[in-house]
Amino acid sequence: MADLTSEFLGITSPNPFWLASAPPTDKAYNVNRAFEAGWGGAVWKTLGEDPHIVNVSGPRYSTLFSNERRVIGFNNIELITDRPLQTNLDEMRQIKRDWPDRALVASVMLPMNKEAWATYLPMIEDTGADAFELNFGCPHGMSERGMGAAVGQVPEYIQMATEWAKQAASIPVIVKLTPNIANIIPPATAAKQGGADAVSLINTINSIMRVDYDNLTMFPTTDGMGTHGGYCGEAVKPIALNMVAEIARTADTADIPISGIGGITNWRDAVDFLALGASNVQVCTAAMVYGFKIIDDLTDGLSNFLDDKGMTAVSDLVGKAVPSVTDWQYLNLNHIEKAVIDQDLCIKCGRCHIVCEDTAHQAITHTVNGERKFVVIDEECVGCNLCVSVCPVDNCISMQQMTEGVDPRTGQKIRSDKASWTTHPNNPMRQKV
Amino acid sequence: MASTPNIKSGRLSKQEIDSNFGDLHPPLSRSEALIAADRCYFCYDAPCTTACPTGIDIPEFIQKIRSDNLRGSAHTILRENIMGGMCARVCPTEVLCEEACVRNTHEDKPVDIGLLQRHATDPVFDQNIQLFERAATTGLKVAVVGGGPAGLSCAHRLSMLGHDVVIFNRDSKLGGLNEYGIAAYKTIDNFAQTEVEYILSIGGIEVRNDAELGNTFTLDELRNDYSAVFLGVGLGSVNELGVEKDDLPGVLNAIEYIADLRQAKDLSALPVGKNIVVVGGGMTAVDIAVQSKRLGAERVDIVYRRGAKQMGASRFEQDLAKTSGVGITFWAQPVRVLGDDHITGIEFARTELDGSGKLVTTNESMRLQADTVFKAIGQKLVANTLEALEIEHGRIVVDAEQKTTLNNVWAGGDCVVGGDDLTVSAVQHGKLAAIAIDRQLRC
Numbered sequence: 102m103a104d105l106t107s108e109f110l111g112i113t114s115p116n117p118f119w120l121a122s123a124p125p126t127d128k129a130y131n132v133n134r135a136f137e138a139g140w141g142g143a144v145w146k147t148l149g150e151d152p153h154i155v156n157v158s159g160p161r162y163s164t165l166f167s168n169e170r171r172v173i174g175f176n177n178i179e180l181i182t183d184r185p186l187q188t189n190l191d192e193m194r195q196i197k198r199d200w201p202d203r204a205l206v207a208s209v210m211l212p213m214n215k216e217a218w219a220t221y222l223p224m225i226e227d228t229g230a231d232a233f234e235l236n237f238g239c240p241h242g243m244s245e246r247g248m249g250a251a252v253g254q255v256p257e258y259i260q261m262a263t264e265w266a267k268q269a270a271s272i273p274v275i276v277k278l279t280p281n282i283a284n285i286i287p288p289a290t291a292a293k294q295g296g297a298d299a300v301s302l303i304n305t306i307n308s309i310m311r312v313d314y315d316n317l318t319m320f321p322t323t324d325g326m327g328t329h330g331g332y333c334g335e336a337v338k339p340i341a342l343n344m345v346a347e348i349a350r351t352a353d354t355a356d357i358p359i360s361g362i363g364g365i366t367n368w369r370d371a372v373d374f375l376a377l378g379a380s381n382v383q384v385c386t387a388a389m390v391y392g393f394k395i396i397d398d399l400t401d402g403l404s405n406f407l408d409d410k411g412m413t414a415v416s417d418l419v420g421k422a423v424p425s426v427t428d429w430q431y432l433n434l435n436h437i438e439k440a441v442i443d444q445d446l447c448i449k450c451g452r453c454h455i456v457c458e459d460t461a462h463q464a465i466t467h468t469v470n471g472e473r474k475f476v477v478i479d480e481e482c483v484g485c486n487l488c489v490s491v492c493p494v495d496n497c498i499s500m501q502q503m504t505e506g507v508d509p510r511t512g513q514k515i516r517s518d519k520a521s522w523t524t525h526p527n528n529p530m531r532q533k534v
Numbered sequence: 535m536a537s538t539p540n541i542k543s544g545r546l547s548k549q550e551i552d553s554n555f556g557d558l559h560p561p562l563s564r565s566e567a568l569i570a571a572d573r574c575y576f577c578y579d580a581p582c583t584t585a586c587p588t589g590i591d592i593p594e595f596i597q598k599i600r601s602d603n604l605r606g607s608a609h610t611i612l613r614e615n616i617m618g619g620m621c622a623r624v625c626p627t628e629v630l631c632e633e634a635c636v637r638n639t640h641e642d643k644p645v646d647i648g649l650l651q652r653h654a655t656d657p658v659f660d661q662n663i664q665l666f667e668r669a670a671t672t673g674l675k676v677a678v679v680g681g682g683p684a685g686l687s688c689a690h691r692l693s694m695l696g697h698d699v700v701i702f703n704r705d706s707k708l709g710g711l712n713e714y715g716i717a718a719y720k721t722i723d724n725f726a727q728t729e730v731e732y733i734l735s736i737g738g739i740e741v742r743n744d745a746e747l748g749n750t751f752t753l754d755e756l757r758n759d760y761s762a763v764f765l766g767v768g769l770g771s772v773n774e775l776g777v778e779k780d781d782l783p784g785v786l787n788a789i790e791y792i793a794d795l796r797q798a799k800d801l802s803a804l805p806v807g808k809n810i811v812v813v814g815g816g817m818t819a820v821d822i823a824v825q826s827k828r829l830g831a832e833r834v835d836i837v838y839r840r841g842a843k844q845m846g847a848s849r850f851e852q853d854l855a856k857t858s859g860v861g862i863t864f865w866a867q868p869v870r871v872l873g874d875d876h877i878t879g880i881e882f883a884r885t886e887l888d889g890s891g892k893l894v895t896t897n898e899s900m901r902l903q904a905d906t907v908f909k910a911i912g913q914k915l916v917a918n919t920l921e922a923l924e925i926e927h928g929r930i931v932v933d934a935e936q937k938t939t940l941n942n943v944w945a946g947g948d949c950v951v952g953g954d955d956l957t958v959s960a961v962q963h964g965k966l967a968a969i970a971i972d973r974q975l976r977c
Contacts, residue, residue, distance in 0.1 A: 168572035168600050170565070448639040451578030467579060493575050494640060 103407030104414050105400055107141060109381045110273040110298050110358060112231040114141035114204040116400050117415050118371070121362055121383035122147050122208035122234060122277075124179060125393075129192035133199070138393035139400060142204025143196075144383060147181035147236045148189055148225060149210050150217060154243075156183045160321035162389075163310040165336060172390045174336035176310050178328055180242045181210050186221075190228050197229035205229070206275065210236040210248050213258060215265045222269035232272050235262060235297075237288075238279040238304020240331050250304070253279035256291035263295025273298035275360060278344075280306050280337075285344040289354045300348065301360035301383060303341040305331025334386040338364030342377055349378025349423045366395070368402025375415065376422035433519040437503040438484035440464075440477045446497040449473055453488035453498060461487050479509045539784055539876045539905040540808035545830025551802045554828035558719040558854075559623070559649060567653040570646045571599040577636055582647060585634035588615035588962045592631055592647055599654055607654035609665045614965075616690045617683055619659055619729050620712050621958045622652035624720050626817070626848040630958070659728050666736055669696035674975050677702065677760040679747055682710020683957045684766030684947030686733050687964030688971075692764075693738040695972040700760070702745040708734075710768060710947075712957060714793040717821040718801070719828070748919030757942055762971045765920070765930065765938070765945040766964060769913035775813065778870045780909075784877030788812065788822035788910035795825060807906035810834045811880050812860075813868055814910030816846035816955065822908045823860040834860045835902055839867035839885050839893060846955075866900060871907065879903045915949050926951050935970035936963050944971055 107117035119142035120126050120135055127146040135143060156179055165174030182189055197205045207230040211217040222233065236243075237253030244251040252258045259276065266274050276292035278285065280303040292300050307329050313320040319327040341363025348354045361379025365371055366387040374382050387395050403415070412418055442453065442465075454475050457465040464481035465488060466474060477488075484500060492498045503515050523532050546554070562570060574596040582592040590611050598607035611618035627633075627648040635644030658665060674697050678685045681703030689699040707713050712726040734741065745751060747767060756763045772787045774780055784807075798804050806829040812819050815838035827834045836855060838845055841864045845852060855862060866882035873879065880902055883895040915928050924931040924939040929951045932938055936946045946963025948955055953963070 169569050448575075448636040449577075449581070450575040450636045451580075452575060455578035473579075473581070 103404050103412055105141075105404055105407075107381050107415055109204070109360065110232060110275070112142070112204045112206075112273070113202070114381075115139075115202060116141035116396075116403075117375070117381035118142075118396060118399050119144055119204055119206070119360070119381060119383045120388060121385040122206075122236065123385040123389070124177075125385060125388045127182065128184070128189075129196055132192075132196050135388075135393045135396075136196075136200045136203050139396045140203070140393065141381075142206065142231075144206040144208050144234050145189065145193055145230070147208040147210045147239070148186060148221075149181045149243075149248075150212070150221065151186045153183050153185055154180045156180055157323045159323040163321050163330070165310060165334070172334060172386075174308075174310075174332060175334035175386045175389070176308050176330040176332050177305070178241050178330040181208075181236070181239070186224075190225065193225075193228040193230060197231075204231050206232045206234050208234045208236050208277070209266075210239070210243060211262075213247060213252065213262060218262070218265040219269045222266060226270055226272055230272065232275055232298070233266060233270055234275040234277050234301060235266055236277050236304070237262070238277045238302075240279060240281050240305055240307045241329060250279040250281050253277075253288060253304070254282055256287045259288055259291040260295035263292055263297050267296040275299045275301050277304055277362075278302040279304045280340055280344060280363075285347050286351050286354060289348045289351075289357065293354060293357050297357065299358040299360060299380075301362055302344055302348075303337065303363045305333045306337055306340065308332035333364065334390070335364045335366050335370075338370060338373070342373055345374060345379050346377040346423060346426045349420060350426050365399075366390075368399050368406060371399060371403055372406055372418065375418045376420070377426070378420045378423050380416070380419050430522045432521060434522065434525060435516045435518060435520045437508045437515055438500045439479050439482045439503060440484065440486075440488050440498055441501045442475055442477055442488075442498050443496070444474075444476075446494050447475060448494055448497075449475065450493060451475060452491045452493065456487055456491050461485055481510060483510065539878075541784075541805050541905055543803050543805045545806060546802065548800075548802050551829070555718050555722070555801060555825075557722050558717075559652075561656060562646070562649050562653045564653075567599055567650060570650055571596045573637060573645045574600075575636060581634035581636060582631035582645075585630050586615075587630070587956065587958045588618075588621075588965065590614045590618065590631075590651075595654055596645070596647075596650055599650055604654055604657055605663060605665070608658040608663075611651055611655055612658070612665055615958065615961050616687055616733055616965075617712070617729060617957060617961045618651055619655040619732075620683075620721065620726065621961070622648050622655060623725065624712075624716050625956070625958050626850065628850040629848045659725070659732055662732065662735070664735060666690075666694055668693055668736060668738055671698070671738070672696045672975065674698065674761040675700065675759075676762045676764065676971060676975075677756040678764045678766065679753075679756070680710065680766035680768060680947065680949075681705065681708035681730075681741070681743070682766055682768055682947060682960065683712060684768075684949075684960035684964040684967075685710070685764065686730065687961040688764045688766060688944075688946065688968045689739050689964075690733045690736060691965050691968030692971065693736050695968065697761075697972065697975070698738050698740070700740045700742060702747070702751060702756075703741060703743045704746045704767075704770075706743050708741060708743070710766075714796055715789055715818070715821075716796075716957075717792070717825055718796055719825075748916075753919065753922060753943070757940070761942070761975055763943045764936075764964070764967050764971065765943065765949060766947040766960065767916070767920075767945075768948045770916035771914055772909060773912045773914055775868050775871070775907075775909055775911070777868050779873070780868075780871055782871050782873055782877045783875065784873070784905060785871060785907045785909065788814070788818050788908040789913065791908065792818070792822055792825065795829075801829065804829060806831050807904070808832045809902075809904050810906045810908065811902050811904040812836045812908045812910055813880075814838065814908075814912070815840065815844070816910060816912065817848075817851060819908075819910035820847045820851040820855045820860075822910055823855055824858045826906075826908075827858050827860055831906075836860060836862045837866050837868070837882055837902070838862065838864055841865060863900075867895065868907075869895070869899070872901065877904060877907055880907050913948070929953060934966075936967035937970060942974075 239249030361374030
């Protein structure tokens with residue numbers, strides 16, 4: 102059995118799954134239940150200045166459903182904690198006392214003045230919290246007041262506030278980044294330069310879920326008016342993975358530890374984040390959709406996966422896939438793949454044919470010798486993977502590499518050497534070989 | 535043999551009868567429908583659509599259920615099959631669209647196309663939403679003979695195309711076998727009449743009930759008085775058993791009993807035998823057998839002269855019979871009706887296929903006690919009024935567009951060669967004929 106014990110910035114937890122700072126970690130009652138269920142750690146719902154903020158008493162969440170009403174995407178307009186600071190501190194202290202083996206991280210959001218950081222951080226640290234996470238990510242509400250994403254979108258502010266936090270804190274400082282930017286590297290670099298011990302990402306994405314089809318207002322509203330919220334859940338995972346991988350593969354930021362966040366619902370999602378460079382992961386939406394019990398699949402699935410791979414610790418997995426991420430310009434243009442349809446598995450729905458016919462390369466038949474039959478036409482197939490993407494049957498269509506002979510589409514001989522755009526004759530900027 | 539027939543009403547309480555004759559396939563709730571719809575793969579050139587005699591674009595109507603566009607979904611269905619509501623209830627989907635569903639290959643369970651079709655169309659009938667309008671009137675008049683599915687479909691399409699229609703209907707209500715011939719539990723709450731009213735609500739269709747071809751009017755008169763004639767007369771008479779004493783009291787036509795049952799105000803008042811034998815192997819055989827059982831008959835047996843595979847009733851229907859407590863005996867055909875004043879039983883000879891594949895009787899025989907024998911061995915065309923037409927194997931010959939051998943006469947439904955006793959096929963015939971009539975009239 103692989104050891105799931107996680108060490109992140111010297112903070113140990115029995116597994117690498119922390120609950121992200123959000124409603125599930127709002128108070129001791131929830132966090133107790135989470136730890137009883139087996140979660141490795143919790144980032145307490147973001148603390149702010151006293152007097153505490155207030156929330157709306159109406160819809161705070163809305164959902165993007167699949168047709169069978171599975172939650173794909175989730176959006177919220179809830180703000181940071183709406184309880185008195187002292188209440189939170191008392192409960193955090195008690196939780197840390199009751200659960201010494203679990204990670205307890207204090208998420209904080211403070212205005213852009215040094216005194217606030219110097220005042221509040223020591224009070225919070227005194228609870229016994231293992232680290233701070235600076236919330237530079239919330240894209241709604243608090244950002245209007247110059248905090249959250251309003252800080253995270255300006256690298257200079259990130260660096261400045263991180264420096265204040267580092268000066269006020271003796272425990273590690275994690276900077277939580279917003280995805281509502283054009284390029285994740287400048288904010289990550291700023292955090293590093295400010296002295297951050299780690300970054301966590303992503304926070305939620307600016308979003309409006311839909312309109313109300315009866316009233317033609319946005320949906321949901323508070324008394325007829327609505328505001329954009331933060332988008333999360335399974336649908337945001339690919340966006341998060343890209344940002345994590347960018348930080349992990351960029352020389353300037355590659356050495357900063359990453360806590361991965363964004364749509365993690367099952368153990369495979371965790372593998373994605375870990376292999377692309379995160380050292381642990383945080384989860385919120387999946388818990389809000391299914392309850393804390395999902396931790397069983399997360400830990401058990403990850404443990405079995407590590408066993409299957411012959412890995413003994415989570416750290417063996419961290420960053421494994423990072424070297425495979427590169428720029429488009431370095432992809433091997435000599436590599437040729439063709440789709441192959443397993444006729445024994447094919448159920449003859451024809452989805453591959455019609456999408457290829459209508460929107461791609463006209464490379465799949467619908468009839469062969471008068472029979473309904475779907476076969477790839479190698480002379481037309483560019484190996485784009487669209488058919489694989491739409492096929493409803495697992496493993497029915499696969500991409501297979503051609504290693505010898507001639508590509509029937511181009512008539513060119515298959516080459517074993519590599520050649521990328523950087524040297525391609527059509528590239529006016531090509532390197533001289 | 536004792537010859538007091540045990541036939542009486544009230545074998546079951548009203549409550550039991552109500553429960554027995556409830557909806558065979560209750561409608562899907564909205565969330566059930568969304569889950570069922572989500573199973574559709576939206577196939578290219580969908581096999582289900584190919585398998586539908588009326589060619590309903592099934593993936594399209596299911597997609598519209600998914601997107602909460604039920605009115606659009608209903609239009610997709612009804613524009614090809616104006617009886618899409620009834621067909622959702624009575625089609626043997628297990629041998630049509632649902633048999634063709636690629637989900638069968640994937641996981642041996644098709645998309646619930648029939649139930650989804652009902653989900654999409656029910657609101658149209660419940661709320662009487664008119665989805666069709668008539669084209670500019672042509673001033674031409676077409677006669678439609680027969681008020682069943684073929685005739686109603688033809689009339690509706692002709693009206694859409696701008697023609698005026700007169701339906702000559704033998705019965706006192708429209709609907710044909712939908713009203714008089716289908717098992718009650720398949721079409722509850724008077725749906726056949728709701729559908730008829732919906733079809734007529736497009737306008738331009740005059741109905742003359744109790745008007746029988748050859749009795750109150752002739753084909754020649756119609757051909758003279760109207761621009762075109764469509765015959766959807768069905769099969770007006772019932773095949774006989776053709777054995778000794780087959781006219782003994784207690785030997786009944788299944789189709790007539792079902793008509794009585796369908797028109798009965800109180801099913802518990804309907805007399806039903808204790809021991810019932812049904813001779814035949816089609817949908818009607820199962821319909822009468824299951825309904826007899828549900829009316830309280832103690833023992834009901836279907837006896838069919840061939841095997842399960844040859845049976846006209848689909849596998850689902852056969853299973854329905856069995857789970858309703860009906861026995862099915864294959865490979866036996868009647869040779870003699872037993873009894874003096876009233877039937878007491880029926881004797882069968884066992885059958886088999888000889889070396890050349892021909893059905894032959896063997897020396898083995900069997901007897902079943904019965905106070906009622908239902909004949910469900912098919913119906914035949916009343917051809918004496920149709921002498922001007924070419925008839926083949928007892929059915930009217932038509933071309934691919936449902937045109938008969940007479941220039942201004944079209945025909946469809948059970949009465950034509952190729953008719954297969956299905957509402958959905960009759961609807962298609964009526965539709966094709968209307969389109970062909972329109973084209974010819976506009977030439």
